[in-house]
Amino acid sequence: MEKISLIIPCFNEQEMIPIFFETVEHVKKSLKNITFEYIFIDDGSSDNTLSELVTLQNKNRNFVHFYSFSRNFGKEAALYCGLQKSSGDYVAVMDVDLQDPPEQLVFMLNGIQREGFDIVGTRRVSRKGEPPIRSFFSSLFYKLINRISDTEMVPGVRDYRLMTRQVVDAIITVDEYNRFSKGIFSWVGFKTKYLEYENHDRVAGETSWSFWKLFSYSLDGIVNFSDAPLAIASFTGIFSFIISLLGIIFIILRKLIVGGSVNGWASLVTLVLFIGGIQLFCLGIVGKYIGNLYLESKNRPKYIVKEEK
Structure with a gap:
């Protein structure tokens, strides 16, 4: 049977x-x-x-x-x-x-x-x-x-x-x-x-x-x-870098053509927090994978x- x-x-x-x-x-x-x-x-x-x-x-x-x-x-x-x-x-x-x-x-x-x-x-x-x-x-x-x-x-x-x-x-x-x-x-x-x-x-x-x-x-x-979340973290970082680069070019051109710059601590702090949030988000994704590797490496029952x- x-x-x-x-x-x-x-x-x-x-x-x-x-x-x-x-x-x-x-x-x-x-x-x-x-x-x-x-x-x-x-x-x-x-x-x-x-x-x-x-x-x-x-x-x-x-x-x-x-x-x-x-x-x-x-x-x-x-x-x-x-x-x-x-x-x-x-x-x-x-x-x-x-x-x-x-x-x-x-x-x-x-x-x-x-x-x-x-x-x-x-x-x-x-x-x-x-x-x-x-x-x-x-x-x-x-x-x-x-x-x-x-x-x-x-x-x-x-x-x-x-x-x-x-x-x-x-x-x-x-x-x-x-x-x-x-x-x-x-x-x-x-x-x-x-x-x-x-x-x-x-x-x-x-x-x-x-x-x-x-x-x-x-x-x-x-x-x-x-491993798509890791790719998302990478693309998010690249996208953030490109946006920042375009922002720098815009500020330089405006300085050369118009002169001066617009005061705005609030907008600056907002941008800093935004970029910081993206970085922490990406670190969290990478950390999840590293945490899994850490548990695997311990070889606990x-x-x-x-x-x-």
């Missing part, structure tokens, strides 16, 4: 764990000659998530496993840990909040076994129930990243996907500290298909993804998969497991 490893990152999801397990177990009945391996990753939760996982594992020792981090390392670290620990012929990445419909696993497996795809992912065709500002910036991110990056990222794509063992092994070889899984899934290539579905609300609990966390995550994606079963 073939095995599917389910990787489920959890952060403060004590309410969802038993609901998720019961729902997926019901779907499992639809899959013939397939066994499941549950790999829960407790990403440093502060509630009773770990207790729920211990209880669940004690009842299902043969196919439920968990890894509890020593602190919150982030979802990317949790995904990487799950991929490393998985042993199935196929590996699925799922969110525990059931916004990823477990019933799609049936169609995903069919896409790999019968249609010959290496990856079958999911894509939301609507963002019903999501704050409008989040939907707007999400759409803006995908338009931007696909313009400035060679790695195509399909709008609305979720981390929820089923992959062959060959794909998972390839992803694990991408051993970088600053990870952006959506980009890595696309970057490794392989034959991919996406299943479309309507947005599903959380069944219980609250999301830990605030607007600013998502914004920061988007910036990481842009920096990890494009991506996560530390405190408890596992």
Whole structure:
């Protein structure tokens, strides 16, 4: 019998764990000659998530496993840990909040076994129930990243996907500290298909993804998969230099032809602040790339497991 490893990152999801397990177990009945391996990753939760996982594992020792981090390392670290620990012929990445419909696993497996795809992912065709500002910036991110990056990222794509063992092994070889899984899934290539579905609300609990966390995550994606911001910084500097040069020529010609100059400390201070702002903006872009290089050079572990079963 073939095995599917389910990787489920959890952060403060004590309410969802038993609901998720019961729902997926019901779907499992639809899959013939397939066994499941549950790999829960407790990403440093502060509630009773770990207790729920211990209880669940004690009842299902043969196919439920968990890894509890020593602190919150982030979802990317949790995904990487799950991929490393998985042993199935196929590996699925799922969110525990059931916004990823477990019933799609049936169609995903069919896409790999019968249609010959290496990856079958999911894509939301609507963002019903999501704050409008989040939907707007999400759409803006995908338009931007696909313009400035060679790695195509399909709008609305979720981390929820089923992959062959060959794909998972390839992803694990991408051993970088600053990870952006959506980009890595696309970057490794392989034959991919996406299943479309309507947005599903959380069944219980609250999301830990605030607007600013998502914004920061988007910036990481842009920096990890494009050097366009560095080019923007360079062009901004060149443009500022040309404008300044034209201004100097204008002042010299006016002095020679008209004589004198117009007093204006306010305009001078404004120009100084404008140029200074451009410089700080460019330094910030360069600093982001240098910061990523700094973290990579430290070679720290991506996560530390405190408890596992």
